[in-house]
Amino acid sequence: MEMSPWVERANKVLMKNVGRLPVVFSRSAGAKLYDVNGKEYLDFLSGIAVHAVGHSHPVVVAALNKQAEKIIHVSNFFCLEEQILLAEKLAALSGLERVFFANSGAEANEAAIKLARKYGKTRMGGKYEIITAYHSFHGRTMGALAATGQPKYQEAFHPLPGGFRYAHFNDLASWEAAITPQTCAVLLELVQGEGGVVPVEPAFFHGLAALCERYGLLLMIDEVQTGLGRTGKFFAWEHLGVKPDIMTLAKALGGGVPIGALLAKEDVAAAFEPGDHSSPVGGGGLAFAAALAILKIMEDEKLPERAARLGAELKAEFRSWQQELPIIQEVRGWGLLLALELAIPAQPVMRACLEQGLIINAVSPTALRLVPPLNIDEDDLTRGLAILKRVLAANIK
Ligand SMILES: Cc1ncc(COP(=O)(O)O)c(C=O)c1O
Structure with missing residues (x-):
């Protein structure tokens, strides 16, 4: 070469x-x-x-140029029109009513973990544990890394934040065994991307959704890699007909302009109060403009x-x-x-x-x-x- x-x-x-x-x-x-x-x-x-x-x-490039000339950033104390338009679009596509913007998939997952913890603390009598899958990948920041059920990524960085338990993907008994009186949520990918492109088995997933229902756990789906059309639907969970309580997005949303998104059902999102979580850039004008252009191309084509x-x-x-x-x-x-x-x-x-x-x-x-x-x-x-x-x-x- x-x-x-x-x-x-x-x-x-x-x-x-x-x-x-x-x-x-x-x-x-x-x-x-x-x-x-x-x-x-x-x-x-x-x-x-x-x-x-x-x-x-070319449509994304034009949107970026236009946005750069118009407005790029105002801090998290204010909103941009494009931020509101993008949140409305994602909410309409997913049926999840509330949106928070971050800068990456890992950050979106950090926000998801915090939301689940806050919900557990305030609505579930202090529950805090999250069950994730072996061979999963949720990002490289400390919380997302703790959620990632792959020792090879974690080993050099202990101690990691606690409160995570791991279960075997596509093995329902393993998830049921991992539930404790402290469990507040499960978090999983529906096709484990970094884990080798391993799809979820529908019977397992429906069983897991039923377990969440029975034990009152939040169902959190990481759609950072699978989201926005990649698997043949806007969201991979649409193949299975079960809407999660919480979902994360990144990657395709910005097409290379840094952005991540946390989406949640109204009653779950309500656990976040002012001061609980924030990101001063959190996407920003360029990322919102790129994402709006990308979603329009996806729908039009x-x-x-x-x-x-x-x-x-x-x-x-x-x-x-x-x-x-x-x-x-x-x-x-x-x-x-x-x-x-x-x-x-x-x-x-x-x-x-x-x-x-x-x-x-x-x-x-x-x-x-x-x-x-x-x-x-x-x-x-x-x-x-x-x-x-x-x-x-x-x-x-
Ligand atoms: C499923 C999943 N979640 C989270 C991440 C982390 O996203 P980011 O690299 O944007 O932090 C990735 C990245 O590959 C991923 O595939």
Whole structure:
């Protein structure tokens, strides 16, 4: 791979907090990225499910420019028109009446944890424990990290905030066993993204919702990765017909402009009183404008429906590959949040694809994650699939 001097400079000055790949980008359009050497890449990762409407969408760019000239920020003591419009839009789409804006998925989850704690303290006689899933991912801040049921992310950072218990995803008995007299809520993803793109089983989820009902627990769903069309519906819980009490969003909402959102039912949100939680930037004008433009594109172009259709087509295509490429052991996911479980290590496949101009992600040692923009051109999709198939075929010895 042709290395640019920018890679060396990055390696000297940026913290080594993630395993970065040796590519520096300078331009983007739709599902295409261009590195500093001018090489084109097809982006089947979308900044990890962030670019639902593709990179540098002209309507989003125009909205950002307009907003930058109009107004960007006023602190949390005041509102912006765009903030109110966005909250109204999200409330209308979800049926969850109250919205709080933060700057990231982790921050949205921190806010969700605090809301559940405050609700538990004031409405449930002081209950405070939250049950989350093993292999979940809720963010890197201390509270969100404590909620994340993956020791590999937590080990170096103990002591973490207490009050979390963990249960096995898709195993209802494990959740029931984790309930104590102190439990106030459960928090889970409906497709565990960072955990390897593992979808929830409907029977488990309905059982969990019934447990929440029986024990009076808040049902909290983290839609940071699954939310806003990615799984074929605006929200993954719509597939299952159970509206949560609390939901978090980020990623696709801002399309790369930092924003997170906490949504809750009216009576749950009422637990927050002035002074309980806040964020002086909390999204901000640019993020609200980008989000409004992105949601309009999603609705106008029916992108959740497109994700459902393309996802089903891709799954069928990958399953047809299994005949000639038996290294594909499983195809899983919902909509355009997909994974291929391989019989070989995923890292070398990801790197070979990168060399050939296709960006995908090794989400686990043996699984590839594919999360292309929901509005990807059919032509770009076909070209990217051809690269992936070629690389996989080259790996059959
Ligand atoms: C399900 C889920 N929750 C929370 C987060 C954290 O979001 P952020 O990186 O915006 O803090 C992520 C990020 O990958 C995620 O996938």
